Amino acid sequence: MVGKVFKKARRDFMFRYGRRLRQMEHWLVARLAMVIIRLLRLLPADSALNFADRVARRIGPMVGRHRVAIDNLRLAYPEKSDAEIEAIALDMWGNMARLAAEYIFLDALFDYDPKAAKPGRVEVRGVEHFLEIAGENKPHILFTGHLGNFELLPVAAATFGMKITALFRPPNNPYLADYIHSTRRSTMGDLLPSSTGASFALASILESGGNIGVLVDQKFSSGVDTSFFGRPCQSNPVLGMLARHYDCDVYPARCVRLPGNRFRLEIEDKLTLPRTEDGSVDVRATTQLLADVVERWVREDPGQWMWFHKRWEISGRRRKRGQATAKAGE
DSSP states (O other): OHHHHHHHHHHHHHHHHHHHHHHHHHHHHHHHHHHHHHHHHTSOHHHHHHHHHHHHHHHGGGSTHHHHHHHHHHHHOTTSOHHHHHHHHHHHHHHHHHHHHHTTTHHHHOOOOTTOSSOOSEEEEOHHHHHHHHHOSSOEEEEEOSOSOTTHHHHHHHHTTOOEEEEEOOOSSHHHHHHHHHHHHHHHOEEEEOSTTHHHHHHHHHHTTOEEEEEOOSOOTTSEEEEETTEEEEEOOHHHHHHHHHOOEEEEEEEEEETTTEEEEEEOOOOOOOBOTTSSBOHHHHHHHHHHHHHHHHHHSGGGSOTTSOTTOOOHHHHHHHHHHHHHHO
């Protein structure tokens, strides 16, 4: 009896100790990040972004995720040489560093003006789609991937008068999450954290005639079986389910990073969604269609995607859950 009490007390102590240790680690990392942010703010935007890029290209290959990126790239591009694979990985680290640094200058970076005599830092393709979506009194779904500075897309939407709620995944570090959320909220309009119940919140927005923006290129362990770069993976079917239920238009949108710290924002033509025999949206086929669109984008600019993400990781237990989810969504 005494032994059981001692073991329970020990487990409770280790749990509390571990939680406090993680909290302290998050706090220290956030303090360091804030110091770096303050230092970058002392520089002009272009100098700060270029500096972040150079540092990331040196540090990136030293972290464990670099090996994940290299392995993924070799499987995705078996025809490329080791030098080409390494170059793409370095471009990826530079892109991710620029994305992080661009939070600091988000307001200054977006300078799109449709009446300007010459293009600024941001150019937009598909203006007619922005205006059309903003002017229609019905729900729409926009999707994108982690390419370029994807955070600029909601800023552009707000510029064109489009009301959109963007689903986002907050960082695990709560201190950094608070900072990033406050930065995003000031320029991007409504934001919805990706958590339990998020799909119901998205459905509520569409039900009321609103628009939603979703990232679709992350692994989803309880999702439907899809393929990406010819390799099996699992993807979140919620967008296909929502499109089927509300029969709303679905638009691909992306950000392409251009030389000279410039950007091109694009909304492509709305997708023709695959249908089942009864005319309803085919959830599984739609989920694969979204993955195919993102793959096309990544192939055009491979250095602008996050290859260190374990997109293709699937366990046997997760596969069974994913197959069950797929059957429910058919």
